[in-house]
Amino acid sequence: MKWSRTLTITAIGALGALGFAGCSSGGDGEGDTAGSYEFAFVQGVAGDEFYISMQCGMESKAKELGVTVNTQGAEKFDPSLQKPLVDSVVASSPDALLIAATDQTAMQAPIKAANDAGVEVVLVDTSIEDPSFAVSAIASDNIGGGEAAFKAIAEAHPDGGKVLVVSVDPGITTTDQRAEGFEAAVAENDKFESLGVQYSHNQPDEAARIVTASLQKDKDIVGIFAANLFAAEGTATGVKQAGAEDLTIVGFDAGPAQVEQLKAGTVQALVAQEPASIGEQAVEQAYNALEGEETTTEIQTGFTIITQDNIDGDAADAVYQSSC
Amino acid sequence: MSNSTKAPGMGPETTAIAGIDAKETRFTKLARTQWLQILIVLIAIIVLFSIAAPESFPHWGNVRLIIQNASILAILAVGMTFVIVTAGIDLSIGSVLVFSGVVAAMVMRAMGGDGWGTAIVGIIAAILSGIAWGLFNGLIITKLKVPPLIVTLGSMGIALGLAQILTGGVDIREVPAVLTNSIGYGNVFGTVPVISVIALAVVVVGAIILHRTRFGLHTFAIGSNEESARRVGVKVDRRLIAVYTLTGGLTGLAGVLSLSQFSTTAIAGQTETNLNVITAVVIGGTSLFGGIGTIIGSIVGLFIPAVLQNGFVIMGVQPFWQQVAVGLVLIIAVYVDQVRRAQASRGGDAGVWRHLLARRRG
Numbered sequence: 001m002k003w004s005r006t007l008t009i010t011a012i013g014a015l016g017a018l019g020f021a022g023c024s025s026g027g028d029g030e031g032d033t034a035g036s037y038e039f040a041f042v043q044g045v046a047g048d049e050f051y052i053s054m055q056c057g058m059e060s061k062a063k064e065l066g067v068t069v070n071t072q073g074a075e076k077f078d079p080s081l082q083k084p085l086v087d088s089v090v091a092s093s094p095d096a097l098l099i100a101a102t103d104q105t106a107m108q109a110p111i112k113a114a115n116d117a118g119v120e121v122v123l124v125d126t127s128i129e130d131p132s133f134a135v136s137a138i139a140s141d142n143i144g145g146g147e148a149a150f151k152a153i154a155e156a157h158p159d160g161g162k163v164l165v166v167s168v169d170p171g172i173t174t175t176d177q178r179a180e181g182f183e184a185a186v187a188e189n190d191k192f193e194s195l196g197v198q199y200s201h202n203q204p205d206e207a208a209r210i211v212t213a214s215l216q217k218d219k220d221i222v223g224i225f226a227a228n229l230f231a232a233e234g235t236a237t238g239v240k241q242a243g244a245e246d247l248t249i250v251g252f253d254a255g256p257a258q259v260e261q262l263k264a265g266t267v268q269a270l271v272a273q274e275p276a277s278i279g280e281q282a283v284e285q286a287y288n289a290l291e292g293e294e295t296t297t298e299i300q301t302g303f304t305i306i307t308q309d310n311i312d313g314d315a316a317d318a319v320y321q322s323s324c
Numbered sequence: 325m326s327n328s329t330k331a332p333g334m335g336p337e338t339t340a341i342a343g344i345d346a347k348e349t350r351f352t353k354l355a356r357t358q359w360l361q362i363l364i365v366l367i368a369i370i371v372l373f374s375i376a377a378p379e380s381f382p383h384w385g386n387v388r389l390i391i392q393n394a395s396i397l398a399i400l401a402v403g404m405t406f407v408i409v410t411a412g413i414d415l416s417i418g419s420v421l422v423f424s425g426v427v428a429a430m431v432m433r434a435m436g437g438d439g440w441g442t443a444i445v446g447i448i449a450a451i452l453s454g455i456a457w458g459l460f461n462g463l464i465i466t467k468l469k470v471p472p473l474i475v476t477l478g479s480m481g482i483a484l485g486l487a488q489i490l491t492g493g494v495d496i497r498e499v500p501a502v503l504t505n506s507i508g509y510g511n512v513f514g515t516v517p518v519i520s521v522i523a524l525a526v527v528v529v530g531a532i533i534l535h536r537t538r539f540g541l542h543t544f545a546i547g548s549n550e551e552s553a554r555r556v557g558v559k560v561d562r563r564l565i566a567v568y569t570l571t572g573g574l575t576g577l578a579g580v581l582s583l584s585q586f587s588t589t590a591i592a593g594q595t596e597t598n599l600n601v602i603t604a605v606v607i608g609g610t611s612l613f614g615g616i617g618t619i620i621g622s623i624v625g626l627f628i629p630a631v632l633q634n635g636f637v638i639m640g641v642q643p644f645w646q647q648v649a650v651g652l653v654l655i656i657a658v659y660v661d662q663v664r665r666a667q668a669s670r671g672g673d674a675g676v677w678r679h680l681l682a683r684r685r686g
Contacts, residue, residue, distance in 0.1 A: 070640040075643075079588075084393040
């Protein structure tokens with residue numbers, strides 16, 4: 001058939017074009033401008049507004065300093081997917097690696113190997129077991145964030161009650177610390193009882209399932225703390241599905257979908273981190289390390305509590321971006 | 325299928341019959357195999373990337389990391405090739421890998437110690453648990469006559485759930501140092517990763533079993549036409565159970581190797597492993613309908629997504645393009661396989677490329 005020949009040639013051409021399209025859309029090559037650094041940012045997962053906001057912060061700071069940042073991220077928050085990415089990134093010989101590790105143990109060796117290969121490492125958001133070789137580790141004060149989340153629930157329900165934490169996966173330093181801060185605050189308050197921590201594997205539908213099941217079991221839950229963006233999205237969905245009322249949901253992270261849920265009243269408060277600030281400081285720390293200037297080993301960024309009262313006012317800037 | 329010798333006045337039937345008798349050079353036969361054509365695609369991709377990023381891509385430092393990361397998948401691909409050649413499928417490999425890793429880690433933690441004694445017990449425990457899952461899959465598929473897709477979909481969930489129950493959802497991070505140092509990150513001859521040498525050994529043994537033993541021959545026969553194989557006297561049920569058990573054992577081995585590389589059971593990981601391995605095996609020329617396949621094709625098919633991802637990351641291409649590219653390669657590979665099957669069943673004598681590029685006569 002005549003079309004079969006054109007189809008085949010088109011298919012081969014498409015594969016070739018894909019290769020060259022990559023050429024033009026990607027970096028122009030290594031070290032073309034004398035003295036300009038190339039940083040590689042490996043996100044925890046692609047498509048997450050938290051990391052996208054971080055990327056935006058990095059890119060704006062990079063523009064200021066004359067540095068280029070190349071962003072990569074796996075489709076899932078999964079160390080077996082992140083490790084090959086890190087290895088490939090290292091092969092491209094960036095000057096610095098800015099990375100959000102998906103597992104504190106599994107990513108220890110690959111990130112250390114990157115450092116051994118001469119790449120400066122800055123850990124953003126999540127950390128690894130032994131971050132001593134890294135230039136800097138920059139994250140929000142996650143324990144404080146967890147405490148603040150409990151405070152919001154305690155204020156809304158002065159009589160006390162049962163509370164639940166929906167986290168992501170054990171082994172992720174940030175969400176573990178948020179849960180830790182929350183549970184510690186609950187332990188200090190006699191009126192509240194903790195139902196423990198459930199893991200949603202960074203999938204909103206899993207979080208929704210956990211919440212509906214928990215609400216079936218304990219109808220008197222007064223507060224749920226969702227420890228990250230996807231967990232918060234799923235928790236709000238789950239509460240809505242279960243038709244529960246008078247329940248305070250406090251979510252961590254302030255993506256556009258969560259802000260919608262806040263405005264609609266399904267979620268009562270959001271603890272917004274400052275990912276753009278984390279990104280800016282990461283670029284700055286890496287740049288300082290390469291220029292031989294002073295660096296700070298540990299940086300804690302703050303957070304903003306967004307409620308329906310301040311979402312249109314002071315807290316409008318704290319919302320995460322979905323594109324730069 | 326061959327260089328036909330056309331005598332004047334020969335119709336299509338006589339051409340086909342003559343075709344069977346006509347001699348075919350080894351080279352032309354080789355040139356038509358799917359795996360060689362896929363290898364050409366892989367080489368083309370490698371050349372493209374080497375031109376695009378000459379300072380980073382074509383270096384041993386980068387190549388050895390690609391090979392190291394593909395090693396565990398290669399072991400899984402060997403098992404999967406056997407399974408798909410029987411016209412079956414195994415979706416549970418990711419979960420069984422995690423489960424085996426968990427069992428090994430728990431056994432090693434209970435034994436204590438950092439040395440080879442503990443490590444070997446852990447390795448055996450992992451392989452045994454993988455074999456147990458393979459037996460489970462095989463028995464249900466053959467005795468209860470449940471389709472492989474459904475059975476392995478079920479065991480995928482059960483294995484992962486059990487792994488989470490055993491650990492309470494918390495990863496075990498105590499792995500004997502000797503495992504991590506000598507297998508996970510150890511090198512032979514200074515730079516060849518030990519884990520890749522192990523994978524190579526598995527691949528070679530797998531290839532010998534599939535292509536040179538009666539067991540392999542029966543595997544192809546079952547995949548080609550299960551009923552005919554049964555009537556000819558092949559013990560189909562036993563062979564199928566053996567195939568799934570083999571896959572299970574290999575998955576168990578992969579589980580302990582993953583443990584040695586990540587130093588943690590990584591229960592949340594391996595989410596896409598099953599589909600990635602199936603993609604690799606299918607790209608490599610193994611037909612999902614069974615009866616056709618090669619181990620070497622699966623390995624070549626495994627390297628295509630790995631090299632694509634590596635090359636794109638080095639060039640700074642957005643991560644989502646990588647998935648687009650792998651999806652395209654998969655569809656093209658299966659299309660080529662379909663064309664070849666249609667050719668073969670029609671008794672045609674032209675190769676795939678000649679068919680695709682030739683104008684239709686009449």
